[in-house]
C-alpha cells in the first residue's frame with residue numbers, strides 16, 4: 546500500500562468484526578514499527594499486545610465498572626487543558642457534532658452519548674488491542690516519540706488490511722488495565738489502541754480537518 550493511501554485511509558474506526566487478527570501479522574507490524582524515530586533513539590514506548598481471554602477479561606471488568614458509574618482512576622497526566630481555548634475548543638465541538646451525527650444521536654441525548662462512549666471499553670468489538678506505557682521519568686519529547694511510534698503502528702496496520710482506534714479512554718480506567726497486565730510501578734499508561742477488521746455495517750462520517758493555512762505557515766519559496 547502506498548504511504549499516502551495508508552495515511553488517508555487510516556481513521557479512528559469504532560466498529561470491528563470479531564475476525565481474529567493473526568499473531569504473525571501483529572508481530573510483523575510491531576517488528577517494523579520499532580523503526581519509528583525517537584530522540585537519541587531512546588525508544589521510550591512499552592507496549593502490551595492483548596488478545597483472547599485476557600482481553601475479554603479486561604473488557605468485561607472495564608465496561609462493568611463504567612456501567613456501574615465508578616469514578617475514573619486518578620489521572621496520571623492531563624488529557625486536555627482544563628480551559629480549552631479557540632480554535633481547539635471549536636475543533637473539539639465540531640468533532641463531537643460529526644461523531645454523534647454519524648450515530649444519529651442528538652446533542653442533548655446524554656444517555657445515548659454515554660452508551661456510545663462505553664463502547665470504548667469493549668474496544669468497539671475489536672479482537673486485539675495494544676496498551677502503550679511510558680516511564681514516568683520521561684518528559685514531553687519522549688511522549689511525542691510515543692505519538693510517532695503509534696502512528697507508525699496504525700499505518701502499518703493499514704498495509705495489512707487492518708484498522709485501529711487509539712484510545713486515551715483506557716487511561717481513565719488504568720487500574721483495571723493494570724489488574725490484567727500487572728505493569729511495573731514506574732510506567733504510566735498513555736493510551737490503548739483497538740485493532741481489528743472494520744465492521745462495514747457501522748455508520749461512519751469521516752472527521753474533517755481544518756484548512757492547511759490554520760496549521761501550516763510556508764516561509765520562503767515554498768509558498
Ligand SMILES: Cc1cc2nc3c(=O)[nH]c(=O)nc-3n(C[C@H](O)[C@H](O)[C@H](O)COP(=O)(O)O)c2cc1C
Nearest residue numbers: 555556557558640665710711712713714715736752
Ligand atoms: C492520542 C489519541 C487518543 C484518542 N482517544 C480516543 C478515545 O479514547 N476514544 C475514541 O473514540 N477516539 C479516540 N481518539 C481518536 C480521535 O478522536 C480521532 O483520531 C480524531 O477525532 C480524528 O479522527 P480520525 O482519526 O478518524 O481521522 C484518540 C486519538 C488520539 C491520537
